[in-house]
Amino acid sequence: MNDRLNINFLGNKLNNPIMTASGCFGYGLEYKDYFNPNELGAAVLKGITMEPRNGNFGTRIAETPSGMLNSVGLENPGIEEFKKIISSIKKELHIPLVANINGKILEEYIEIAKEVEQIKEIEMVELNISCPNVKDGGMAFGANPKMARLVTREVRKVLTKPIIVKLSPNVTNIVEIAKIVEEEGADGIALINTLLGIAIDIKKRKPILGNIMGGLSGPAVKPVALRMIYQVSQVVSIPILGMGGISSTEDAIEFFMAGASAISLGTGMFSNPILPVEIKKGLEKYCIDNKIENISEIIGAAHPDGGTAYRNRLGGNYEVKN
Amino acid sequence: MFLKDVKIIENTQVADNYYLMKVEGNKIAEYSKPGQFFMLQCKDHSRILRRPISLHNVDDNILEFYYEALGKGTKEFTKLSIGETINIQGPLGNGYDTNIKNKNIVVIGGGMGMAPIKYLIKNLKDNNKITFIGGGRNAEAIKIIEKFNFKNIKIEIATDDGSIGIKGNTVDLLKKIIKNQSIDIIYTCGPHPMMLAVAKIAQENNIRCQISLEERMACGIKACVGCSILTKNGMKKVCYDGPVFESTDILDLNVIDPNGGCK
Numbered sequence: 001m002n003d004r005l006n007i008n009f010l011g012n013k014l015n016n017p018i019m020t021a022s023g024c025f026g027y028g029l030e031y032k033d034y035f036n037p038n039e040l041g042a043a044v045l046k047g048i049t050m051e052p053r054n055g056n057f058g059t060r061i062a063e064t065p066s067g068m069l070n071s072v073g074l075e076n077p078g079i080e081e082f083k084k085i086i087s088s089i090k091k092e093l094h095i096p097l098v099a100n101i102n103g104k105i106l107e108e109y110i111e112i113a114k115e116v117e118q119i120k121e122i123e124m125v126e127l128n129i130s131c132p133n134v135k136d137g138g139m140a141f142g143a144n145p146k147m148a149r150l151v152t153r154e155v156r157k158v159l160t161k162p163i164i165v166k167l168s169p170n171v172t173n174i175v176e177i178a179k180i181v182e183e184e185g186a187d188g189i190a191l192i193n194t195l196l197g198i199a200i201d202i203k204k205r206k207p208i209l210g211n212i213m214g215g216l217s218g219p220a221v222k223p224v225a226l227r228m229i230y231q232v233s234q235v236v237s238i239p240i241l242g243m244g245g246i247s248s249t250e251d252a253i254e255f256f257m258a259g260a261s262a263i264s265l266g267t268g269m270f271s272n273p274i275l276p277v278e279i280k281k282g283l284e285k286y287c288i289d290n291k292i293e294n295i296s297e298i299i300g301a302a303h304p305d306g307g308t309a310y311r312n313r314l315g316g317n318y319e320v321k322n
Numbered sequence: 323m324f325l326k327d328v329k330i331i332e333n334t335q336v337a338d339n340y341y342l343m344k345v346e347g348n349k350i351a352e353y354s355k356p357g358q359f360f361m362l363q364c365k366d367h368s369r370i371l372r373r374p375i376s377l378h379n380v381d382d383n384i385l386e387f388y389y390e391a392l393g394k395g396t397k398e399f400t401k402l403s404i405g406e407t408i409n410i411q412g413p414l415g416n417g418y419d420t421n422i423k424n425k426n427i428v429v430i431g432g433g434m435g436m437a438p439i440k441y442l443i444k445n446l447k448d449n450n451k452i453t454f455i456g457g458g459r460n461a462e463a464i465k466i467i468e469k470f471n472f473k474n475i476k477i478e479i480a481t482d483d484g485s486i487g488i489k490g491n492t493v494d495l496l497k498k499i500i501k502n503q504s505i506d507i508i509y510t511c512g513p514h515p516m517m518l519a520v521a522k523i524a525q526e527n528n529i530r531c532q533i534s535l536e537e538r539m540a541c542g543i544k545a546c547v548g549c550s551i552l553t554k555n556g557m558k559k560v561c562y563d564g565p566v567f568e569s570t571d572i573l574d575l576n577v578i579d580p581n582g583g584c585k
Contacts, residue, residue, distance in 0.1 A: 023546070023547070024541075024545060024546060025545055026543075026544060026545035026546075026547075030541075030543050030544055030545040031543065031545065033323040033543075034323070034325055046547070054550075054552060054557050055547065055550060055557070059537075059538055060538070060547075060548045060549070060550070061371075061538040061539060061540050061546070061548035061549070062538070063369065063370065063371045063395075065368055066368045066370060067370060068370060068371060068540060070540070070546070070548060072546070072547050072548060072550075075547050075550055075557060218370045219368075219370065247367075247370075267370060267540070268370075269541070269545075270370065270371055270372065270540045270541045270546065271363060271367070271370050271371065271372055273325055273411065273541075273543075274325065
């Protein structure tokens, strides 16, 4: 019965459409005491940069109503260390691995893309142009249509691996940016990164986060994520990796119906570390109960046309080719 | 590490905002070390993060949590009744090094930092000589000590308002002890300024000192990197590499990091 969740995602056969959100799953093995990470469809690893980064100073986490702010600021050991640890990760994780790459300037994006191209353990690349927590680069690329075009174009030139461009929701027109990255050769789009926000400590009369602003995630952002996926999937012809506050099977189904081909879990796992396994079981049951042969049948089901046009545009992009 | 619904068998107010919760830990108990912590889940799922709560004591198969009701999540915990369950994840973190024999030890707990002290002292056996210094704002803040039931250890108390013990702080008491005795190791948990002062004294006197740090965290298992601090050995996660650190790894960092250890 597991076939019902098999999908083809950017040329990779996934056992199911459940992935992890970068920055919420460490480097793939942190959750193994709670579930076998090989039960996932694929794992998106924590964002990496060319040089090691210490991340932001001060408090990095603030809980907010049905959500949380984070301002980690891409703390990571850098590409050289990543290259050293990736083979041991792959020994335990046999599912496709997605590297999330980041840069401060265009040249750094190109440089790290070249590095990742050479790493055989990495199947797909998530191009992060939407981190709200680094002062330069990151969101500066994702929020500016010209920069989004440039960085996608240049990274595409050096990467043959499938590229998922992770977009920022902190923009006026998400559809415009999505179309641009598609034009420049993105194989998929990840929606959404976190929404920029602030929380204030009223006793100290200061923002809670050391970096003042942080990225909002969790159920609070779910309607925004669904809206953006719904809008984007009606105009693009590439798959969308949907994320933003998914905490249950029902949430996951909403994301598929909005137009996501696969989903990523992040903040939801902090409270419920076994969420991926629960959603996997829940989706299997949902498919059986509703006589759905494959989960990809409901991609875009909430569109005015029931998603037919989008699924046709995706063509064989989501179907499992035997 | 366990992820389990456990039954609450006691949940009482100790003093002020301080509460003591006892749960049936069963198998979890035997894997739990002093200084480790658990992530406790709120029933109200609009509070999406678990609360990191230090392990206070293990009594047979019973786990005890001493906690302060400060925010909405911990206030929710105070309303849980006997017989209800709570989902706990853990034990997490490294815990104190208790493999110490024939030593002269000082243990210092300040306010909420009293949380890991009971189980720590219980585990320091093997002919160690132990002095415990407890301190807090007032008598309420240190009322938990009445439940410690320590035998054969010296207890010294200090409160800010002098309502019990000496009027002063734990650091004053430590200084006095160090004048008269040779101390091998200091364990401490409490407010950052207190631990900083303790760590400095330890360093000046060449005494090994283990401190337990606290940071806001989301996952508790080094996946989110929310609780990272700068140490002399690079960035470390309080949830995984800590919460217990050697004070020398934290003190006198060349780089000024407001998130780095003792604030």
